[in-house]
Each structure stands twice: as structure tokens, then as C-alpha cells.
Amino acid sequence: xxxxxxxxxxxxxxxxxxxxxxxxxxxxxxxxxxxxxxxxxxxxxxxxxxxxxxxxxxxxxxxxxxxxxxxxxxxxxxxxxxxxxxxxxxxxxxxxxxxxxxxxxxxxxxxxxxxxxxxxxxxxxxxxxxxxxxxxxxxxxxxxxxxxxxxxxxxxxxxxxxxxxxxxxxxxxxxxxxxxxxxxxxxxxxxxxxxxxxxxxxxxxxxxxxxxxxxxxxxxxxxxxxxxxxxxxxxxxxxxxxxxxxxxxxxxxxxxxxxxxxxxxxxxxxxxxxxxxxxxxxxxxxxxxxxxxxxxxxxxxxxxxxxxxxxxxxxxxxxxxx
Numbered sequence: 001x002x003x004x005x006x007x008x009x010x011x012x013x014x015x016x017x018x019x020x021x022x023x024x025x026x027x028x029x030x031x032x033x034x035x036x037x038x039x040x041x042x043x044x045x046x047x048x049x050x051x052x053x054x055x056x057x058x059x060x061x062x063x064x065x066x067x068x069x070x071x072x073x074x075x076x077x078x079x080x081x082x083x084x085x086x087x088x089x090x091x092x093x094x095x096x097x098x099x100x101x102x103x104x105x106x107x108x109x110x111x112x113x114x115x116x117x118x119x120x121x122x123x124x125x126x127x128x129x130x131x132x133x134x135x136x137x138x139x140x141x142x143x144x145x146x147x148x149x150x151x152x153x154x155x156x157x158x159x160x161x162x163x164x165x166x167x168x169x170x171x172x173x174x175x176x177x178x179x180x181x182x183x184x185x186x187x188x189x190x191x192x193x194x195x196x197x198x199x200x201x202x203x204x205x206x207x208x209x210x211x212x213x214x215x216x217x218x219x220x221x222x223x224x225x226x227x228x229x230x231x232x233x234x235x236x237x238x239x240x241x242x243x244x245x246x247x248x249x250x251x252x253x254x255x256x257x258x259x260x261x262x263x264x265x266x267x268x269x270x271x272x273x274x275x276x277x278x279x280x281x282x283x284x285x286x287x288x289x290x291x292x293x294x295x296x297x298x299x300x301x302x303x304x305x306x307x308x309x310x311x312x313x314x315x316x317x318x319x320x321x322x
Contacts (some may be wrong), residue, residue, distance in 0.1 A: 005169070007028065007029050007030050007032065008053050008054065008310050009029070009030045009032060009051055009052045009053065009054075010025060010028055010029040010030065010031055010032065010052065010053075010054045010055075010056060010306065011032045011034070011045075011049050011052040011054065011055045011056065011071070011148075012025065012031050012032065012033045012034065012055075012056045012058075012081075013034045013035075013041075013055070013057050013061050014033075014034075014035065014054070014056075014057075014058035014059060015058065015059045016035055016060050016139060018059060018295075019293075020295040020296075020299055021056075021058070021080075021298070021299035021302055021303075024299050024303055025056065025299075025302070025303065025306075028303060028306070028307070029054075029215055029306065032048060032049055032052060032222075034156055041067075042066075042070060045067070045070035045071065046070050046106075046242055049070060049071055050070075050071070050072055050073060051073050052073060052074060052115040052308075053073050053074065053075045053076065053310075054070055054074070054075065054076040054077075054078060054309065055071060055076070055077050055078065055207040056073055056078045056079065056080065056302060056306075057078070057079050057087075058080040058298075059079075059080070060081070060219045060268075061086065061087050062086045062087075063086065063088060063090075063092075063317040064076060064085045064088050064309070065088050065091040068091055068092070068095060068097065074095070075096075075097060075098065075309075076097065076098050076099075076100070076305075076306070076309045077092060077098070077099045077100070078099075078100050078302050078305050078306060079100065079101045079102065079319075080102055080298045080302060081101060082101055082102050082103070082105070082106055082162075082211075083101075083211055083212060083238075083239060084099060084101055084211075084319055085211070085212040085213070087099060089219050089319070090321075092321060093322070095317050095319040098309070098315065098317040098318065099318070099321065100305045100315050100316070100317045100318055100319060101317050101319050102179065102297070102298050102301055102317065103161075103301060103316065103317035104161045104297075105294060105297035105298045105300075105301050105314035106162075106288070106289040106294045106297070106298075107161040107162045107165050107224070108166075108293070108294075109167060109288060109289055109291045109293065109294045110162050110209075110237050110288040110289060111162055111165035111166045111168075111169055111237075112169070112288075113237055113263055113287070113288035114162075114166050114207055114209070114235050114237045114261075114263075114288070115166065115169045115170065117235050117237070117261025117262075117282055117284065118149065118154075118170075118205060118207070118233070118235050118261060119149055119280075120261060120282045120294065121230045121233050121235070121260065121261045121280065121282050122146055122147040122148070122149050122233065122259070123146040123147070123149065124143075124144065124146040124279070125282075126282050127143075127144075127279045128143060128185055131143050137186075145259075147231075149173050149175075150173045150174050150175070150206045151173070151174050151175065151176070152175050152176070153175070153176045153178070153202065153203040153205070154167075154170055154176065154203060154204070154205045154207060155179065155180065155183075155193070155199040155200065155202065155203045155205065155206050155207070156176050156177065156178070156179040156180075156206075156207045156209060156237060157179070157180050157196065157199065157206060157207065157208045157209060157210050157222040157238075157242075158179075158180075158181060158208065158210025158211065159179040159180075159181040159185060159188065159209070159221070160181075160209065160210075160211075162237070163179060163181070163207070163209040163210075166186075166207055166209060167177075167179070167190060169196060169294065173309060176180065177190040177191075177296045178190050178192070178193055178199065178202065178203060179191075179192060179193070179199070180192070180193045180194070180195065180196055180198075181210070190296075195218055196220070196224055197223065197224060197227050199226040200224045200225075200227040200232070201227040201228070201229075203228070203232070204231065204233065205232065205233045205234075205235065206224075206228060206232070206233070206234050207235045207237070208220065208222070208233070208234070208235065208237065208238040208239060208242050208243070209238050209239070210238055210241070210242065212238065212239035212241055212242060216242055217241050217242070218241065218242070218243065218244040219242055219246070220234065220242055220243040220244065221247060222244065222247040222250075222251065223254075225247065225248065225251045225256055225257050226251075228257055229257070229258075230253055230255055230256065230257065230258055231232065231258045231259055232257045233257070233258055233259045233260065233261070234248070234257060234259075234260045234261075234262075235261045235262075236258070236260070236261070236262050236263060236264055237263045237264065237288045238264065239264055240262075240264040240265040240266040240267070240268060241266050243266075245265065245266040245272060246272075248260065249274045249275060250270050252275070252278055252280060252281060253274065253278065258280060259280035259281060259282075260280070260281050260282075260284070261276075261281075261282045261284070262281065262283055262284065263284040263285075263287065263288045264286050265286075265288055268286055269285070269286075273281065288320045292304075301316055301317060304316050305317060
């Protein structure tokens with residue numbers, strides 16, 4: 001525990017390796033870090049966290065109704081992620097616990113990752129790297145052609161900050177951009193499709209940037225992939241469960257779609273082994289957000305939300321609970 005003795009108690013749960021905000025939080029609050037105890041988490045929470053008014057969660061820790069039941073004084077849940085599908089929002093609403101997320105902290109880096117995956121799939125950069133390292137270039141000298149990036153028709157599913165940043169970057173490649181989101185955005189200059197099937201049918205590439213909800217779970221199913229077509233490419237920097245992963249594996253293997261660049265998966269860190277041998281797939285270990293710049297941004301917005309809450313000022317990134 002650290003910070004001024006009269007400052008609010010803030011509970012922190014994070015993966016052991018992600019200590020990037022420990023110091024900045026400790027300078028401002030009394031921090032109760034779950035990593036500092038060998039006790040099972042439920043016992044630790046029930047013994048030490050009953051007076052915690054704020055809970056900072058880093059990573060994909062599931063904040064369930066059971067976890068919340070150990071925190072009777074909790075008023076604020078601060079998520080160090082943009083997505084909140086790992087949080088029981090209904091229980092938070094019932095208990096009147098306010099929730100915040102990381103807002104735009106990751107947007108630049110995730111957009112960069114999406115474009116990097118797209119270029120890597122179309123130009124077959126990882127496959128080329130393997131081709132050289134294996135000695136096949138020296139043996140045969142023949143490497144299969146890639147596909148042009150410039151001018152591609154790119155449909156973006158989810159047009160929040162990440163989707164808009166992806167579009168901005170792809171304008172530099174003269175790509176034709178269109179999008180689908182919960183509603184049309186009058187200020188956006190790109191074509192809007194009201195349904196995912198139309199978006200897929202009229203584009204060469206689908207970039208998935210939307211949140212995971214009940215409505216978007218497996219939104220990219222076999223019908224969508226068939227609409228995208230045999231030369232189509234899927235880039236996923238959103239959540240793994242946006243795609244029916246089993247059907248995607250079949251579609252990639254059978255040539256129903258042309259390729260995929262995946263930073264997220266349905267059951268991380270497990271990845272379907274069938275993907276490992278496919279030359280038209282580029283895999284990334286959910287690292288789109290993994291830069292020091294992103295971590296600094298997360299620490300900054302986390303601290304700002306905590307300070308705002310304990311000063312009765314408006315939160316920077318509240319999450320709607322309805």
C-alpha cells in the first residue's frame with residue numbers, strides 16, 4: 001500500500017508483468033495491489049478490499065458479479081482497455097458502480113497495427129521472410145505474387161476512433177473507404193452501408209474495429225465471408241469473437257476468402273493450429289496496443305479519471321451501462 005494515508009483506497013489488479021502505472025498511481029492514492037499477495041483473490045478481496053472505492057483493472061481480467069460482491073464500497077471501475085466485454089455491466093449498473101475505459105489511448109497504435117497487417121497479408125511480407133530464411137529463394141528463386149494495396153476497396157466495421165484512424169491512414173494508399181456502424185455519421189465523407197453483408201459484398205477488405213457485444217458476436221459468419229469473396233481479406237484488430245473462427249478457418253483453407261490478418265482470437269491465447277500452415281494468414285499475439293506510447297496514454301487517462309471522480313468532476317471516458 002502506498003500514497004498519502006488520508007487519500008482514497010484504490011484497488012489495482014494487473015498481469016504481473018504490466019506494472020507501468022504502479023508508480024504514478026501510488027504517488028496519488030493508497031494502492032492495494034492484488035499482485036502483492038499470495039492469497040487466493042476472493043480471500044484477498046474479502047480481507048483487504050472492502051473499503052476500496054475505486055478498482056483499476058489492467059488486461060482481460062473478468063469483473064464478474066462474484067468479484068463485485070467482495071467490494072461493497074466500490075463506486076468506480078476503471079478499465080485499462082477500450083473494450084469492456086470482460087465486465088458485467090448489468091451488475092455494475094445494478095450496484096451503481098460507474099465504469100470508465102481507456103477511450104482513445106490505443107487508437108493510433110491499433111490503427112497502425114491494422115494497416116500493418118493489411119500490407120503484410122496482401123504483399124505476403126511474413127511469407128517472404130520465411131521463404132528467404134528457409135533457403136527456398138536460393139533453391140527455387142520463385143516466390144508467389146502478392147496483391148496490390150493501393151486502390152483497394154476497404155470496408156471498416158465500427159467507425160469509432162480506431163476505425164476513423166484506419167481510414168485516414170489508408171487514404172494515403174488511395175483506398176476507397178466505406179464503413180458500417182450502429183448509425184450513419186453525417187460528418188464522415190465515406191460511403192455508409194447499413195448492414196455487414198452489403199459492406200462485405202462491395203469491398204476487397206474488411207477491417208474489424210467494432211466493440212464486442214451481443215449484437216456483434218460472430219457478426220462475421222460464413223455468409224459474410226462468402227459475400228467478401230475468394231480474393232477478399234479480413235483484418236481483425238477488434239475482438240476475436242467478432243468472427244466465427246471455426247468457419248473462418250474453413251473458409252481460408254477452402255479458398256472461400258483470400259486471406260486474413262489477425263491480432264485477436266476467440267479463445268486467447270489459444271489459436272487454431274490449422275492457421276499455422278496457411279501462407280495467406282498473418283498472426284499477431286493481441287499486440288496492437290503493445291507500445292510504450294499506448295501504455296503511457298492508459299496510465300494518464302486512468303489517473304485523470306480517478307482524480308476527476310474523487311474531486312466530483314466529470315469523468316473523461318465514462319462507459320454507458322444501458
